[in-house]
Amino acid sequence: MADAKPGNAAPAKKAATGAFTPSGVSPNRRARRSYTIRLWAVRHARFLEWFYHRFASTFLLLHPLWKAIGYSRVEAPITFIERNVKGLMFDCRMCGQCVLSSTGMSCPMNCPKQLRNGPCGGVRANGNCEVEPDMPCVWVKAWEGSRSMVGGDAILKVQQPVNQSLRETSSWLRVTAQAAEAREAAAKDA
């Protein structure tokens, strides 16, 4: 498929030069569709934040079930669902350590530089990405999204570097397991 869009990162153009054009987890992978759904998610960041809180508590309620089946056994099907749902909604890259609630529901792993702490200095005057000229900068969108969220100021928190060993694992299950652990520890202390 010829890539009609301009820009140096266009994979077809790049592949024609014989350069390394990885797919899958590569930060250079160009989304071959428009950014409509991703941008919708940012516009509805407040609703998604509300929804996620409900969703996370439901998941936590199901903790006994996950535990009974075994977290390692549910990992594969949950990861499959998570990848596809979040992939559609946010163009999720399955980094396994989701920070969407801190980034205005704009996935920072879609940034070609995978920045998790804010926009680089190369953002174009029209708010588009330096590397992919036709993509709106994910951090410009993140800032917009965070402004409409209740806990939007979480964007000001300094994020840890990505732990690459957690790639392709379920962030939902990890968060649930950690919350359950914290709850049990609190119950023990009390």
Add this chain to the structure above:
Amino acid sequence: MAHIDENPLGRDLPLDPLPGHSSRGRLERVLRRGEFAVTAELNPPDSANPQDVYERAAIFEGWVDGINAVDASGANCHMSSVGICALLTRMGYAPIMQIACRDKNRIAIQGDVLGAAAMGVANIMCLTGDGVQAGDQPGAKPVFDLDCMSLLETVRIMRDNGKFLSGRKLTTPPQVFLGAAINPFAPPYDFRPYRLAKKIEAGAQFVQSQYCFDVPMFRTYMEKVRDLGLDEKCYILCGVGPLASAKTARWIRSNVPGIHIPDSIIARLEGAQDQKKEGKQLCIDIINEVKEIAGVSGVHVMAYRQEEYVAEIVHESGVLKGRTPWKRESNLGDALVAERMDALRDGKTENQEEMADVAAHRPH
């Protein structure tokens, strides 16, 4: 009279650390004293000849407080910043080593930080780096393992906690003054001051800005920065530089990511008889404007391929106020190297049998 940034016991001795300072470098001394600092950027050579680096550094001698050793800026291949710093520290210059996250992962970066600090690099500047698409090898794999923020935090942890990111202990932590970059001229404009706040939280002690050609915009940014009280927590150096011509300005505007040049600047260059001279004058005018803005602690002169003008620009703008930046800095390792050189000159040779004997009687 001894220079203020000179060891009173002899100019060939390294500086003692001052209380409250995180490095032994003179850039930190100048900034903490409240003097207006000047830094410049060294154009990295595409050569393996050390002389090229020395010549390019010599131009700045006596005019700047620190020389930025860029790390493949614009994603173009050049001599590495570690290499440039090794040469500069050997000659007693005060380099600011830039580290870009584009080319190295956290393992390589932490190693480089230790190596640089051991060579006597007192200032490290943490950058994200341009995308590989901007440079001469767009087919390269972009690394971006850390980002500028986590890089700042990593080096701060190494310095203050004496540990690697993994938690392993360092026997001697690197004593470095930490820098970062800011770009007030790119969207999202209202997030930019908060991003500076994040950088300060992560460990930035000084920041150098992207080229400033739009002073009103910079002034608005600085107002917000002052409201947040950030200018008291961090030294802000404004990036300036001469434009060679209106044509170059146009090219930069459309080809170099993150540089904002207003139309009025291009119009002013176009209207001039001698565009190069006008570009230099423009740079001086901008320095004169930004130095009056509260919270600005210095300027960072990026005169790419016009390095010979840095001295003139600094002189004519009068930002040094008669101060002479100290020219040479002594290194902790200097005495050892000198001793070693003397030994070599004296023709001292090692006696292997004797060494083996000593080793045999002193098992580890």
